[in-house]
Amino acid sequence: MMEQWVIGVAILIIWVAVMVVVAWLSTRYRKMSVTDFATTGGTLGVITLFLTYSATYHSSYAFMGTTGATYTHGVPWWNNIHWTVLPGILLWLIGRRLWTLSKKYNYISVGQYVEGVYRSGGNIAKALGIIVSLVGILFVIPYTAMQALGVTYLFQIVSKGHISFTVGLVIFLLLMVFITWIGGMRGVAWTDTVQGIFMFLAMVFGAYWVIKNAFGGLTQVYALGAQRIPEAYSLPGLKEAYTYRFWVSQWVSITVGMIAMPHVFLRYFAGKSLKVIKWAGVFSAAYLTYLYIFVPAIGIGARLLYPNYPTPDRLFPEMLFQYTPFALAAFACAGALAAALSTADSQLHAVSTLFTVDIYKTLVKPDADEKHLYHVDRAFVLIFGAICAWIAFTSPALFLNILQIATAGTAAIAPVLFAPLYWKRVTSKAALTSALAGVIVVALTTFVWKNPLGILSGVWGLIVALLVLVGGSIITKPEESIEDTVTFLKSAF
Amino acid sequence: MTTGEKIFFFIVLVALILSNPPVLTYVNNYCKTHPLTLGLPTFWVYLTSVWTVVIVAFGIAAWKLEAWNKEPDLGGEK
Numbered sequence: 267m268m269e270q271w272v273i274g275v276a277i278l279i280i281w282v283a284v285m286v287v288v289a290w291l292s293t294r295y296r297k298m299s300v301t302d303f304a305t306t307g308g309t310l311g312v313i314t315l316f317l318t319y320s321a322t323y324h325s326s327y328a329f330m331g332t333t334g335a336t337y338t339h340g341v342p343w344w345n346n347i348h349w350t351v352l353p354g355i356l357l358w359l360i361g362r363r364l365w366t367l368s369k370k371y372n373y374i375s376v377g378q379y380v381e382g383v384y385r386s387g388g389n390i391a392k393a394l395g396i397i398v399s400l401v402g403i404l405f406v407i408p409y410t411a412m413q414a415l416g417v418t419y420l421f422q423i424v425s426k427g428h429i430s431f432t433v434g435l436v437i438f439l440l441l442m443v444f445i446t447w448i449g450g451m452r453g454v455a456w457t458d459t460v461q462g463i464f465m466f467l468a469m470v471f472g473a474y475w476v477i478k479n480a481f482g483g484l485t486q487v488y489a490l491g492a493q494r495i496p497e498a499y500s501l502p503g504l505k506e507a508y509t510y511r512f513w514v515s516q517w518v519s520i521t522v523g524m525i526a527m528p529h530v531f532l533r534y535f536a537g538k539s540l541k542v543i544k545w546a547g548v549f550s551a552a553y554l555t556y557l558y559i560f561v562p563a564i565g566i567g568a569r570l571l572y573p574n575y576p577t578p579d580r581l582f583p584e585m586l587f588q589y590t591p592f593a594l595a596a597f598a599c600a601g602a603l604a605a606a607l608s609t610a611d612s613q614l615h616a617v618s619t620l621f622t623v624d625i626y627k628t629l630v631k632p633d634a635d636e637k638h639l640y641h642v643d644r645a646f647v648l649i650f651g652a653i654c655a656w657i658a659f660t661s662p663a664l665f666l667n668i669l670q671i672a673t674a675g676t677a678a679i680a681p682v683l684f685a686p687l688y689w690k691r692v693t694s695k696a697a698l699t700s701a702l703a704g705v706i707v708v709a710l711t712t713f714v715w716k717n718p719l720g721i722l723s724g725v726w727g728l729i730v731a732l733l734v735l736v737g738g739s740i741i742t743k744p745e746e747s748i749e750d751t752v753t754f755l756k757s758a759f
Numbered sequence: 760m761t762t763g764e765k766i767f768f769f770i771v772l773v774a775l776i777l778s779n780p781p782v783l784t785y786v787n788n789y790c791k792t793h794p795l796t797l798g799l800p801t802f803w804v805y806l807t808s809v810w811t812v813v814i815v816a817f818g819i820a821a822w823k824l825e826a827w828n829k830e831p832d833l834g835g836e837k
Contacts, residue, residue, distance in 0.1 A: 341800045344807075348778065351810045355771065355817055358827075366831045485798030492794045499794035500802055501787045510780040540830055548821045551814050555807075562803050758831035 274424035274596035281600040282441055285607065288460055289445040289453040296452065300639035303450030304374040304619045305535040308365070310455055315537050316546040317462035318455040318612070320553045322529055323353060325609035326413050329469060329602035332558060334578035336565020340498025342508035344562060347555060348517035349524060354551025356525050357534070361543050363687045363755050364534040370754075376402055376531050376683070377624025383686045386745035387694025392628060394698045398679050399624035401705055402528040403617050405675030407650070410617070411657035413610035414438050418658070420599050423583045435658055442607060443651035446615045447644050451536060454611045461604035466557055468601020472586055472594070473560035477567060479589040484563050491566040498566060511720040516670070519724025523673025526680040529609070529616035614654065618646035671712060674724030678704030681728070681735045690752045693745050696738025704731030767820040774813045778806055
Protein backbone atom coordinates (compact mmCIF):
# COMPACT_ATOMS: atom_id res chain seq x y z
CA MET A 267 0.00 0.00 0.00
CA MET A 268 1.24 3.43 -0.91
CA GLU A 269 2.50 5.48 2.02
CA GLN A 270 0.49 8.55 3.04
CA TRP A 271 3.24 11.04 2.43
CA VAL A 272 3.54 9.86 -1.17
CA ILE A 273 -0.21 10.47 -1.69
CA GLY A 274 0.09 13.94 -0.15
CA VAL A 275 3.02 14.93 -2.29
CA ALA A 276 1.29 13.52 -5.38
CA ILE A 277 -1.75 15.76 -4.74
CA LEU A 278 0.51 18.80 -4.43
CA ILE A 279 2.34 17.87 -7.61
CA ILE A 280 -0.97 17.53 -9.49
CA TRP A 281 -1.93 20.99 -8.27
CA VAL A 282 1.39 22.39 -9.43
CA ALA A 283 0.86 20.74 -12.83
CA VAL A 284 -2.58 22.35 -13.15
CA MET A 285 -1.03 25.76 -12.45
CA VAL A 286 1.65 25.21 -15.08
CA VAL A 287 -0.95 24.21 -17.67
CA VAL A 288 -3.19 27.22 -16.90
CA ALA A 289 -0.21 29.59 -17.11
CA TRP A 290 0.82 28.02 -20.40
CA LEU A 291 -2.72 28.31 -21.81
CA SER A 292 -2.70 32.04 -21.00
CA THR A 293 0.16 32.50 -23.46
CA ARG A 294 -2.29 31.94 -26.35
CA TYR A 295 -3.40 35.54 -25.85
CA ARG A 296 0.09 36.87 -25.15
CA LYS A 297 1.47 39.88 -26.99
CA MET A 298 5.19 40.64 -27.02
CA SER A 299 4.77 43.99 -25.30
CA VAL A 300 5.52 45.27 -21.85
CA THR A 301 2.02 46.76 -21.62
CA ASP A 302 0.47 43.34 -22.09
CA PHE A 303 3.00 41.77 -19.69
CA ALA A 304 2.37 44.43 -17.03
CA THR A 305 -1.41 44.91 -17.08
CA THR A 306 -2.80 42.78 -19.95
CA GLY A 307 -3.49 46.17 -21.54
CA GLY A 308 -6.59 46.47 -19.33
CA THR A 309 -8.54 43.48 -20.62
CA LEU A 310 -9.55 41.52 -17.51
CA GLY A 311 -13.23 40.77 -16.88
CA VAL A 312 -15.13 40.79 -13.57
CA ILE A 313 -14.42 37.21 -12.45
CA THR A 314 -10.72 37.31 -13.34
CA LEU A 315 -10.12 40.75 -11.85
CA PHE A 316 -12.10 39.97 -8.69
CA LEU A 317 -10.29 36.69 -8.10
CA THR A 318 -6.81 37.95 -8.98
CA TYR A 319 -7.35 40.98 -6.72
CA SER A 320 -8.64 38.80 -3.87
CA ALA A 321 -6.16 35.94 -4.28
CA THR A 322 -3.31 38.41 -4.60
CA TYR A 323 -4.49 40.33 -1.56
CA HIS A 324 -4.75 37.20 0.57
CA SER A 325 -1.55 35.27 0.92
CA SER A 326 -0.03 32.46 2.96
CA TYR A 327 -0.94 34.69 5.92
CA ALA A 328 -4.60 33.95 5.11
CA PHE A 329 -4.20 30.20 5.32
CA MET A 330 -1.55 29.80 8.01
CA GLY A 331 -0.85 33.15 9.63
CA THR A 332 -4.47 33.81 10.58
CA THR A 333 -4.71 30.64 12.64
CA GLY A 334 -1.38 31.57 14.25
CA ALA A 335 -2.66 35.06 15.03
CA THR A 336 -5.98 33.81 16.49
CA TYR A 337 -4.12 31.16 18.51
CA THR A 338 -1.80 33.83 19.87
CA HIS A 339 -4.28 36.66 20.47
CA GLY A 340 -7.80 35.18 20.38
CA VAL A 341 -10.89 36.70 18.74
CA PRO A 342 -9.45 40.29 18.73
CA TRP A 343 -7.55 39.14 15.64
CA TRP A 344 -10.82 39.88 13.85
CA ASN A 345 -9.66 43.48 13.57
CA ASN A 346 -8.74 41.86 10.27
CA ILE A 347 -12.30 42.59 9.03
CA HIS A 348 -11.33 46.22 8.45
CA TRP A 349 -8.73 45.22 5.89
CA THR A 350 -10.99 42.69 4.20
CA VAL A 351 -14.03 44.91 3.55
CA LEU A 352 -12.35 48.27 2.91
CA PRO A 353 -10.02 47.09 0.09
CA GLY A 354 -13.02 46.11 -2.02
CA ILE A 355 -14.61 49.50 -1.48
CA LEU A 356 -11.33 51.28 -2.17
CA LEU A 357 -10.78 49.21 -5.32
CA TRP A 358 -13.87 50.96 -6.60
CA LEU A 359 -13.49 54.46 -5.10
CA ILE A 360 -9.76 54.94 -5.73
CA GLY A 361 -9.30 52.28 -8.39
CA ARG A 362 -11.81 53.84 -10.78
CA ARG A 363 -9.86 57.10 -10.76
CA LEU A 364 -6.55 55.33 -11.34
CA TRP A 365 -8.09 53.14 -14.05
CA THR A 366 -9.43 56.24 -15.84
CA LEU A 367 -6.02 57.92 -15.75
CA SER A 368 -4.32 54.74 -16.94
CA LYS A 369 -6.68 54.57 -19.93
CA LYS A 370 -6.11 58.23 -20.75
CA TYR A 371 -2.32 58.27 -20.36
CA ASN A 372 -1.40 54.57 -20.85
CA TYR A 373 0.09 54.12 -17.39
CA ILE A 374 1.28 50.58 -16.69
CA SER A 375 3.28 50.98 -13.48
CA VAL A 376 3.27 52.88 -10.21
CA GLY A 377 6.30 55.07 -10.88
CA GLN A 378 5.09 55.90 -14.36
CA TYR A 379 1.76 57.06 -12.91
CA VAL A 380 3.53 59.17 -10.25
CA GLU A 381 5.89 60.73 -12.78
CA GLY A 382 2.96 61.45 -15.08
CA VAL A 383 0.63 62.97 -12.56
CA TYR A 384 3.36 65.17 -11.03
CA ARG A 385 4.87 65.94 -14.48
CA SER A 386 4.88 69.72 -13.96
CA GLY A 387 7.63 69.12 -11.40
CA GLY A 388 10.08 68.02 -14.14
CA ASN A 389 13.09 66.19 -12.67
CA ILE A 390 11.49 66.17 -9.23
CA ALA A 391 8.58 64.17 -10.67
CA LYS A 392 11.05 61.78 -12.28
CA ALA A 393 12.92 61.31 -8.99
CA LEU A 394 9.64 60.85 -7.16
CA GLY A 395 8.55 58.10 -9.57
CA ILE A 396 11.84 56.26 -9.03
CA ILE A 397 11.69 56.63 -5.23
CA VAL A 398 8.09 55.43 -5.00
CA SER A 399 8.97 52.43 -7.14
CA LEU A 400 12.06 51.60 -5.10
CA VAL A 401 10.12 51.84 -1.83
CA GLY A 402 7.49 49.49 -3.23
CA ILE A 403 10.13 47.02 -4.43
CA LEU A 404 12.13 47.10 -1.17
CA PHE A 405 9.11 46.48 1.05
CA VAL A 406 7.45 43.90 -1.20
CA ILE A 407 10.43 41.58 -1.62
CA PRO A 408 10.43 40.39 2.05
CA TYR A 409 6.69 39.89 1.78
CA THR A 410 7.25 37.70 -1.27
CA ALA A 411 9.79 35.68 0.68
CA MET A 412 7.09 35.21 3.32
CA GLN A 413 4.98 33.34 0.76
CA ALA A 414 7.86 30.99 0.06
CA LEU A 415 8.24 30.23 3.75
CA GLY A 416 4.54 29.42 4.05
CA VAL A 417 4.70 26.86 1.30
CA THR A 418 7.94 25.37 2.51
CA TYR A 419 6.26 24.51 5.82
CA LEU A 420 3.56 22.73 3.84
CA PHE A 421 5.96 20.61 1.87
CA GLN A 422 7.56 19.53 5.15
CA ILE A 423 4.21 18.74 6.77
CA VAL A 424 2.67 16.93 3.81
CA SER A 425 5.78 14.88 3.15
CA LYS A 426 6.27 14.15 6.86
CA GLY A 427 9.79 15.55 6.60
CA HIS A 428 10.75 13.72 3.40
CA ILE A 429 10.99 16.99 1.49
CA SER A 430 13.60 19.27 3.04
CA PHE A 431 13.26 23.00 3.61
CA THR A 432 15.64 23.68 0.73
CA VAL A 433 13.88 21.41 -1.78
CA GLY A 434 10.43 22.77 -0.84
CA LEU A 435 11.68 26.31 -1.24
CA VAL A 436 13.22 25.56 -4.63
CA ILE A 437 10.01 23.90 -5.91
CA PHE A 438 7.92 26.88 -4.83
CA LEU A 439 10.29 29.47 -6.26
CA LEU A 440 10.60 27.69 -9.60
CA LEU A 441 6.82 27.59 -9.93
CA MET A 442 6.48 31.24 -8.93
CA VAL A 443 9.08 32.32 -11.46
CA PHE A 444 7.71 30.10 -14.23
CA ILE A 445 4.12 31.40 -14.00
CA THR A 446 5.28 35.01 -13.94
CA TRP A 447 7.92 34.58 -16.61
CA ILE A 448 5.74 32.75 -19.09
CA GLY A 449 2.45 34.61 -18.67
CA GLY A 450 3.07 38.02 -17.09
CA MET A 451 -0.08 39.61 -15.64
CA ARG A 452 -2.37 37.39 -17.72
CA GLY A 453 -0.68 34.18 -16.59
CA VAL A 454 -0.76 35.37 -12.99
CA ALA A 455 -4.41 36.46 -13.23
CA TRP A 456 -5.58 33.23 -14.85
CA THR A 457 -3.82 31.05 -12.28
CA ASP A 458 -5.12 33.37 -9.54
CA THR A 459 -8.64 32.75 -10.76
CA VAL A 460 -8.29 29.01 -10.34
CA GLN A 461 -6.36 29.40 -7.10
CA GLY A 462 -8.84 31.92 -5.68
CA ILE A 463 -11.72 29.45 -6.04
CA PHE A 464 -9.64 26.59 -4.71
CA MET A 465 -8.25 28.42 -1.67
CA PHE A 466 -11.75 29.55 -0.64
CA LEU A 467 -13.14 26.01 -0.77
CA ALA A 468 -10.07 24.53 0.92
CA MET A 469 -10.06 27.07 3.72
CA VAL A 470 -13.79 27.13 4.50
CA PHE A 471 -14.52 23.41 4.17
CA GLY A 472 -11.18 22.32 5.63
CA ALA A 473 -11.68 24.49 8.72
CA TYR A 474 -15.27 23.37 9.22
CA TRP A 475 -14.30 19.70 8.92
CA VAL A 476 -11.54 20.07 11.50
CA ILE A 477 -13.88 21.80 13.98
CA LYS A 478 -16.61 19.23 13.50
CA ASN A 479 -14.31 16.25 13.95
CA ALA A 480 -12.26 17.71 16.80
CA PHE A 481 -15.03 19.32 18.86
CA GLY A 482 -18.39 18.32 17.39
CA GLY A 483 -19.22 21.77 16.03
CA LEU A 484 -18.73 25.52 16.21
CA THR A 485 -20.77 26.20 19.33
CA GLN A 486 -18.97 23.40 21.21
CA VAL A 487 -15.49 24.77 20.56
CA TYR A 488 -16.53 28.31 21.43
CA ALA A 489 -18.28 27.20 24.64
CA LEU A 490 -15.22 25.25 25.74
CA GLY A 491 -12.98 28.19 24.91
CA ALA A 492 -15.19 30.59 26.88
CA GLN A 493 -14.74 28.37 29.95
CA ARG A 494 -11.00 27.83 29.72
CA ILE A 495 -9.63 30.93 28.01
CA PRO A 496 -12.27 33.68 28.44
CA GLU A 497 -9.66 36.39 27.86
CA ALA A 498 -9.48 35.25 24.20
CA TYR A 499 -12.98 36.65 23.62
CA SER A 500 -12.36 40.35 24.16
CA LEU A 501 -9.68 43.02 23.90
CA PRO A 502 -6.76 43.15 24.67
CA GLY A 503 -6.68 39.41 23.91
CA LEU A 504 -4.61 36.52 25.22
CA LYS A 505 -1.24 38.28 25.15
CA GLU A 506 -2.76 41.66 26.01
CA ALA A 507 -1.30 43.01 22.77
CA TYR A 508 -4.56 44.34 21.31
CA THR A 509 -4.76 47.67 23.08
CA TYR A 510 -7.08 50.26 21.54
CA ARG A 511 -4.10 52.10 20.08
CA PHE A 512 -2.79 48.91 18.54
CA TRP A 513 -6.29 48.10 17.26
CA VAL A 514 -6.66 51.37 15.35
CA SER A 515 -3.08 51.62 14.17
CA GLN A 516 -3.04 48.01 12.94
CA TRP A 517 -6.04 48.30 10.66
CA VAL A 518 -5.11 51.78 9.41
CA SER A 519 -1.54 50.74 8.65
CA ILE A 520 -2.41 47.46 6.94
CA THR A 521 -5.42 48.77 4.99
CA VAL A 522 -3.62 51.83 3.63
CA GLY A 523 -0.36 49.95 3.12
CA MET A 524 -1.98 47.06 1.27
CA ILE A 525 -3.85 49.19 -1.25
CA ALA A 526 -0.60 51.05 -2.00
CA MET A 527 1.42 47.87 -2.55
CA PRO A 528 2.67 47.53 -6.13
CA HIS A 529 1.07 44.14 -6.82
CA VAL A 530 -2.32 45.45 -5.66
CA PHE A 531 -1.83 48.82 -7.38
CA LEU A 532 -1.17 47.29 -10.82
CA ARG A 533 -4.60 45.63 -10.66
CA TYR A 534 -6.27 49.05 -10.68
CA PHE A 535 -5.05 49.30 -14.29
CA ALA A 536 -6.03 45.78 -15.40
CA GLY A 537 -9.85 45.93 -15.64
CA LYS A 538 -11.67 46.04 -18.97
CA SER A 539 -14.14 48.75 -17.90
CA LEU A 540 -15.40 50.70 -14.90
CA LYS A 541 -18.25 48.23 -14.54
CA VAL A 542 -15.66 45.48 -14.15
CA ILE A 543 -13.79 47.46 -11.45
CA LYS A 544 -17.03 48.13 -9.58
CA TRP A 545 -18.25 44.54 -9.40
CA ALA A 546 -14.76 43.23 -8.74
CA GLY A 547 -14.74 45.57 -5.72
CA VAL A 548 -18.10 44.28 -4.41
CA PHE A 549 -17.22 40.61 -4.83
CA SER A 550 -13.74 41.12 -3.35
CA ALA A 551 -15.13 42.67 -0.18
CA ALA A 552 -17.40 39.66 0.35
CA TYR A 553 -14.80 37.05 -0.64
CA LEU A 554 -11.99 38.48 1.47
CA THR A 555 -14.26 38.68 4.54
CA TYR A 556 -16.11 35.36 4.45
CA LEU A 557 -12.98 33.40 3.62
CA TYR A 558 -12.24 33.70 7.35
CA ILE A 559 -15.61 32.60 8.63
CA PHE A 560 -14.24 29.62 10.63
CA VAL A 561 -10.77 30.93 11.45
CA PRO A 562 -11.61 32.14 14.99
CA ALA A 563 -12.96 28.67 15.82
CA ILE A 564 -9.80 27.02 14.46
CA GLY A 565 -7.58 29.39 16.47
CA ILE A 566 -9.55 28.87 19.69
CA GLY A 567 -9.68 25.12 19.09
CA ALA A 568 -5.94 25.00 18.47
CA ARG A 569 -5.31 26.86 21.72
CA LEU A 570 -7.37 24.31 23.62
CA LEU A 571 -5.68 21.32 22.00
CA TYR A 572 -2.09 22.60 21.86
CA PRO A 573 -1.68 25.29 24.54
CA ASN A 574 2.11 25.65 24.16
CA TYR A 575 2.69 25.06 20.47
CA PRO A 576 6.00 26.68 19.47
CA THR A 577 5.13 27.61 15.85
CA PRO A 578 1.43 28.62 15.74
CA ASP A 579 1.52 29.34 11.99
CA ARG A 580 1.83 25.60 11.34
CA LEU A 581 -1.23 24.67 13.36
CA PHE A 582 -3.96 24.68 10.69
CA PRO A 583 -2.22 22.17 8.40
CA GLU A 584 -1.29 20.06 11.45
CA MET A 585 -4.94 19.98 12.54
CA LEU A 586 -6.09 19.15 9.02
CA PHE A 587 -3.88 16.08 9.02
CA GLN A 588 -4.94 15.07 12.51
CA TYR A 589 -8.70 15.54 12.18
CA THR A 590 -9.56 14.96 8.52
CA PRO A 591 -8.77 12.11 6.09
CA PHE A 592 -5.21 12.33 4.81
CA ALA A 593 -6.14 12.91 1.17
CA LEU A 594 -8.51 15.74 2.11
CA ALA A 595 -5.87 17.35 4.31
CA ALA A 596 -3.33 17.21 1.50
CA PHE A 597 -5.93 18.63 -0.87
CA ALA A 598 -6.63 21.50 1.53
CA CYS A 599 -2.90 22.12 1.83
CA ALA A 600 -2.85 22.57 -1.92
CA GLY A 601 -5.29 25.41 -1.17
CA ALA A 602 -2.63 26.92 1.05
CA LEU A 603 -0.16 26.53 -1.78
CA ALA A 604 -2.65 28.43 -3.91
CA ALA A 605 -2.92 31.20 -1.32
CA ALA A 606 0.84 31.66 -1.16
CA LEU A 607 1.56 31.26 -4.84
CA SER A 608 -1.18 33.64 -5.99
CA THR A 609 0.37 36.44 -3.94
CA ALA A 610 3.99 35.57 -4.59
CA ASP A 611 3.76 35.47 -8.37
CA SER A 612 1.79 38.73 -8.37
CA GLN A 613 4.44 40.37 -6.20
CA LEU A 614 7.28 39.06 -8.34
CA HIS A 615 5.46 40.30 -11.42
CA ALA A 616 4.91 43.74 -9.86
CA VAL A 617 8.50 44.11 -8.66
CA SER A 618 9.99 43.16 -12.04
CA THR A 619 7.54 45.42 -13.91
CA LEU A 620 8.26 48.40 -11.65
CA PHE A 621 11.99 47.89 -12.02
CA THR A 622 11.71 47.59 -15.80
CA VAL A 623 9.34 50.48 -16.48
CA ASP A 624 10.25 52.89 -13.67
CA ILE A 625 13.97 52.28 -13.17
CA TYR A 626 15.43 50.63 -16.29
CA LYS A 627 13.44 52.60 -18.85
CA THR A 628 13.84 55.90 -16.98
CA LEU A 629 17.54 55.67 -16.14
CA VAL A 630 19.12 53.19 -18.58
CA LYS A 631 17.21 53.12 -21.87
CA PRO A 632 14.57 55.84 -22.24
CA ASP A 633 14.04 55.02 -25.94
CA ALA A 634 13.41 51.30 -25.36
CA ASP A 635 10.44 49.95 -27.29
CA GLU A 636 7.64 47.71 -25.98
CA LYS A 637 9.25 44.48 -27.19
CA HIS A 638 12.65 45.27 -25.68
CA LEU A 639 11.04 46.13 -22.33
CA TYR A 640 9.01 42.92 -22.47
CA HIS A 641 12.22 40.87 -22.62
CA VAL A 642 13.88 42.98 -19.92
CA ASP A 643 10.84 42.54 -17.67
CA ARG A 644 11.04 38.76 -18.04
CA ALA A 645 14.77 38.84 -17.25
CA PHE A 646 14.09 40.78 -14.05
CA VAL A 647 11.52 38.14 -13.08
CA LEU A 648 14.42 35.67 -12.90
CA ILE A 649 16.70 38.07 -11.02
CA PHE A 650 14.15 39.07 -8.38
CA GLY A 651 13.09 35.43 -8.02
CA ALA A 652 16.68 34.64 -7.01
CA ILE A 653 16.74 37.56 -4.54
CA CYS A 654 13.51 36.31 -2.93
CA ALA A 655 15.08 32.88 -2.52
CA TRP A 656 18.03 34.36 -0.67
CA ILE A 657 15.80 36.34 1.69
CA ALA A 658 13.55 33.33 2.38
CA PHE A 659 16.48 31.53 4.01
CA THR A 660 16.56 34.04 6.87
CA SER A 661 14.81 33.14 10.11
CA PRO A 662 11.01 33.30 9.69
CA ALA A 663 8.96 35.52 12.02
CA LEU A 664 5.22 35.16 12.51
CA PHE A 665 3.51 35.96 9.22
CA LEU A 666 1.55 38.83 10.73
CA ASN A 667 4.78 40.63 11.72
CA ILE A 668 6.14 40.54 8.18
CA LEU A 669 2.80 41.73 6.84
CA GLN A 670 2.88 44.67 9.23
CA ILE A 671 6.44 45.71 8.34
CA ALA A 672 5.77 45.46 4.61
CA THR A 673 2.54 47.44 4.76
CA ALA A 674 4.12 50.07 7.01
CA GLY A 675 6.56 50.97 4.26
CA THR A 676 3.94 51.30 1.56
CA ALA A 677 1.54 53.15 3.90
CA ALA A 678 4.16 55.93 4.10
CA ILE A 679 3.99 56.53 0.35
CA ALA A 680 0.20 56.20 0.11
CA PRO A 681 -0.47 59.96 0.49
CA VAL A 682 1.85 60.69 -2.45
CA LEU A 683 0.02 58.10 -4.56
CA PHE A 684 -3.57 58.98 -3.76
CA ALA A 685 -3.65 62.72 -2.89
CA PRO A 686 -3.29 63.89 -6.54
CA LEU A 687 -6.54 62.09 -7.35
CA TYR A 688 -8.50 64.41 -5.07
CA TRP A 689 -6.55 67.57 -4.10
CA LYS A 690 -5.46 70.22 -6.60
CA ARG A 691 -2.94 71.84 -4.29
CA VAL A 692 -0.54 68.88 -4.03
CA THR A 693 2.91 69.69 -5.41
CA SER A 694 5.83 67.54 -6.52
CA LYS A 695 8.27 69.18 -4.08
CA ALA A 696 5.97 68.44 -1.16
CA ALA A 697 5.36 64.90 -2.44
CA LEU A 698 9.08 64.13 -2.69
CA THR A 699 9.71 65.44 0.83
CA SER A 700 6.66 63.56 2.10
CA ALA A 701 7.77 60.21 0.64
CA LEU A 702 11.28 60.54 2.06
CA ALA A 703 10.08 61.72 5.47
CA GLY A 704 7.45 58.97 5.70
CA VAL A 705 9.88 56.18 4.87
CA ILE A 706 12.54 57.51 7.26
CA VAL A 707 9.97 57.66 10.07
CA VAL A 708 8.81 54.11 9.31
CA ALA A 709 12.43 52.90 9.45
CA LEU A 710 13.06 54.72 12.75
CA THR A 711 9.84 53.53 14.40
CA THR A 712 10.35 49.96 13.17
CA PHE A 713 14.02 49.40 13.99
CA VAL A 714 15.19 52.13 16.41
CA TRP A 715 12.33 53.52 18.49
CA LYS A 716 9.87 50.66 18.07
CA ASN A 717 6.17 51.59 17.80
CA PRO A 718 6.24 54.69 20.06
CA LEU A 719 3.23 55.14 22.39
CA GLY A 720 1.97 51.71 21.31
CA ILE A 721 1.17 52.97 17.81
CA LEU A 722 2.52 50.96 14.87
CA SER A 723 5.26 52.33 12.64
CA GLY A 724 3.00 52.37 9.57
CA VAL A 725 0.71 54.91 11.22
CA TRP A 726 3.64 57.10 12.30
CA GLY A 727 4.94 57.03 8.74
CA LEU A 728 1.48 57.79 7.36
CA ILE A 729 0.89 60.70 9.77
CA VAL A 730 4.27 62.31 9.07
CA ALA A 731 3.91 61.78 5.31
CA LEU A 732 0.44 63.35 5.36
CA LEU A 733 1.51 66.34 7.44
CA VAL A 734 4.56 67.00 5.27
CA LEU A 735 2.50 66.61 2.09
CA VAL A 736 -0.23 69.02 3.20
CA GLY A 737 2.12 71.56 4.82
CA GLY A 738 4.62 71.43 1.99
CA SER A 739 1.93 71.76 -0.67
CA ILE A 740 0.43 74.84 0.97
CA ILE A 741 3.76 76.70 1.05
CA THR A 742 4.81 75.73 -2.49
CA LYS A 743 3.44 76.91 -5.80
CA PRO A 744 0.47 74.95 -7.28
CA GLU A 745 1.31 72.78 -10.29
CA GLU A 746 -0.61 72.63 -13.54
CA SER A 747 -0.49 68.86 -14.04
CA ILE A 748 -2.13 68.16 -10.68
CA GLU A 749 -4.79 70.80 -11.28
CA ASP A 750 -5.51 69.27 -14.70
CA THR A 751 -5.73 65.77 -13.23
CA VAL A 752 -8.15 66.71 -10.46
CA THR A 753 -10.27 68.82 -12.82
CA PHE A 754 -10.42 65.97 -15.33
CA LEU A 755 -11.37 63.41 -12.68
CA LYS A 756 -13.97 65.73 -11.21
CA SER A 757 -15.63 66.08 -14.61
CA ALA A 758 -15.33 62.33 -15.24
CA PHE A 759 -17.15 61.38 -12.01
CA MET B 760 -22.22 63.69 -4.89
CA THR B 761 -25.68 62.11 -5.17
CA THR B 762 -27.96 61.27 -2.24
CA GLY B 763 -27.37 57.56 -2.79
CA GLU B 764 -23.60 58.04 -2.60
CA LYS B 765 -24.00 60.11 0.58
CA ILE B 766 -26.06 57.34 2.18
CA PHE B 767 -23.44 54.75 1.26
CA PHE B 768 -20.58 56.85 2.68
CA PHE B 769 -22.64 57.48 5.82
CA ILE B 770 -23.04 53.71 6.29
CA VAL B 771 -19.28 53.18 5.93
CA LEU B 772 -18.61 56.01 8.39
CA VAL B 773 -21.04 54.56 10.94
CA ALA B 774 -19.40 51.14 10.58
CA LEU B 775 -15.98 52.68 11.24
CA ILE B 776 -17.35 54.46 14.32
CA LEU B 777 -19.01 51.29 15.61
CA SER B 778 -15.90 49.14 15.16
CA ASN B 779 -13.44 51.49 16.83
CA PRO B 780 -12.97 53.24 20.17
CA PRO B 781 -14.76 54.77 22.01
CA VAL B 782 -17.84 52.78 20.93
CA LEU B 783 -15.78 49.57 20.81
CA THR B 784 -14.77 50.12 24.44
CA TYR B 785 -18.39 49.69 25.56
CA VAL B 786 -18.92 46.71 23.30
CA ASN B 787 -15.72 45.13 24.59
CA ASN B 788 -16.83 45.55 28.21
CA TYR B 789 -20.08 43.77 27.35
CA CYS B 790 -18.07 40.97 25.66
CA LYS B 791 -16.12 40.41 28.88
CA THR B 792 -19.29 39.55 30.77
CA HIS B 793 -21.11 37.97 27.81
CA PRO B 794 -18.44 36.24 25.71
CA LEU B 795 -20.95 34.25 23.69
CA THR B 796 -24.06 35.20 21.72
CA LEU B 797 -26.04 32.39 20.10
CA GLY B 798 -23.06 30.16 20.81
CA LEU B 799 -20.62 32.35 18.87
CA PRO B 800 -18.11 34.93 20.21
CA THR B 801 -20.05 38.17 20.86
CA PHE B 802 -17.09 40.25 19.71
CA TRP B 803 -16.93 38.37 16.39
CA VAL B 804 -20.71 38.46 15.89
CA TYR B 805 -20.75 42.22 16.50
CA LEU B 806 -17.96 43.10 14.05
CA THR B 807 -19.15 40.66 11.40
CA SER B 808 -22.71 42.05 11.60
CA VAL B 809 -21.56 45.67 11.32
CA TRP B 810 -19.38 45.03 8.29
CA THR B 811 -21.85 42.67 6.62
CA VAL B 812 -24.24 45.63 6.51
CA VAL B 813 -21.52 47.58 4.69
CA ILE B 814 -20.91 44.77 2.18
CA VAL B 815 -24.64 44.51 1.45
CA ALA B 816 -24.92 48.30 1.12
CA PHE B 817 -21.95 48.27 -1.27
CA GLY B 818 -23.68 45.64 -3.41
CA ILE B 819 -26.95 47.58 -3.46
CA ALA B 820 -25.14 50.82 -4.29
CA ALA B 821 -23.24 49.12 -7.13
CA TRP B 822 -26.49 47.76 -8.50
CA LYS B 823 -28.72 50.81 -8.07
CA LEU B 824 -26.63 53.99 -8.17
CA GLU B 825 -26.78 55.69 -11.56
CA ALA B 826 -23.74 57.80 -10.70
CA TRP B 827 -21.70 54.61 -10.43
CA ASN B 828 -22.68 53.47 -13.91
CA LYS B 829 -21.14 56.44 -15.68
CA GLU B 830 -18.23 55.68 -18.04
CA PRO B 831 -15.78 58.62 -18.26
CA ASP B 832 -15.07 60.54 -21.44
CA LEU B 833 -11.43 59.73 -22.21
CA GLY B 834 -11.10 62.14 -25.10
CA GLY B 835 -8.51 64.89 -25.26
CA GLU B 836 -4.90 64.46 -24.20
CA LYS B 837 -3.44 61.03 -24.85
